[in-house]
Amino acid sequence: MLSLTVNSLKPFSSFNPTTTFLSSTSFLNPHPPLLLHHKPSSPKPISATLTPSSSTQQQQKQVYQPFRPPPSPIPSKFRSLDANGRLEILANRLGLWFEYAPLIPSLTQEGFTPPTIEEITGISGVEQNRLVVAAQVRDSLVQSNTDPEIVSEFDLGGSELLYEIRLLSVQQRAAASRFIIENKLDGKGAQDLARSMKDFPRRRTEKGWESFDYASPGDCLGFMYFRQGREHKNPSEPRTAALEQALKVAQTDKAKKVILKELEGESEDKEEEEEDVAAGVRVPVVRLKFGEVAESTKVVILPVCRAEEKDKEVMEAPWECTSEGELGVMVAEKGWKRWVVLPGWEPVVSLGKGGVVVSFSDARVLPWKANRWYKEEPILVVADRSKREVEADDGFYLAAVDGEGLGFKVVRGSALKEAGVEESLGTVVLIVRPPRDETDDQLSDEDWE
16 A cells, blocks of 8 residues: 655745844835745655555465364363363373374364474374374264264274275265275275275276176275286286185175186186187287376386387397396396386286387377278387297288388288298287377277288
């Protein structure tokens, strides 16, 4: 606000007690005497000062404060306690965890920081957050009329379990809490259950999804184990263990039937893989999902070459990347500029030494029918350099391009044989398309030329 201060001039008066008369004589001044006044003081200049408004002053005085959730209702038996009394309750854990948990936000509102509370009570900041959130989850179960017997099962040491289902809806929390108690899940199991229930709707396009019931917590968890099992090499112990775990937790008969079929079909799948290559080679084309790498229980790291580079770049790329030590530090035989992390899909997991990825800026370089799958999008071609011999006519191979602007191309085995080429740069085992918000169908066998 701009404030102006003006010194106004006093009006001229015809009489002033300070006026002096000059004595005069007729010979000196024939005219009547004149009235002389003191010279009025000169007006002062206008001064302007910028006065900040009250709202601006309040904003300047406000100090940034981190977000603090509203305090939970304090149990009646603790409401009369002062800050020291509440700190003593927390320090000695006097009562059940969900009874003294609301004391933490009440102390925070009074200016106590989590480190201060930890120093006084011995409850770490992480545990403080878990207790407060778990108490809120428990309150939601009580308000939604969840079976009191189920709720009471969490009275002793149940904060860790209830904290894990915090991201679920109220209805899902009730079903999840019952499943946790009935199956005696620990903290890790409760975490997997919550994640599977949250993630299930996004897996609509995956194999077997329609056989699992979204309203069943066990089916959601079973589908997660089902997916993990299919990511492992077939047959293998991790795959069998994951499918058996899925069968154990699944609740609907339809889901159990699909899991049993997958378990019993392992030997049949193995026989099909050993059939003559002349029967045809199928190259999977998958679209990567947002967050799929982060959620995968197993990942594969492969070196990447650009399609514009020379064929020698493919052969010079590292042939093996392994993990060492208890922390799984990845070690390659030599340095490389570009790498890619892919989920543990079976085609890439089964790769031994020699796996490499070639990035193409345009998917139209692949031999699929452009009239139906015209896709101007980047793709990754995963190839196995340990299998360079052109064997199957229906197989797809990575080959060099001469005079066409691109360094590499994907060619059918029959085309290479017609050109007299017996050895390629590697056998193509997988095509990876970039993630997209909308879901489209994958390529079928008929879409390849």
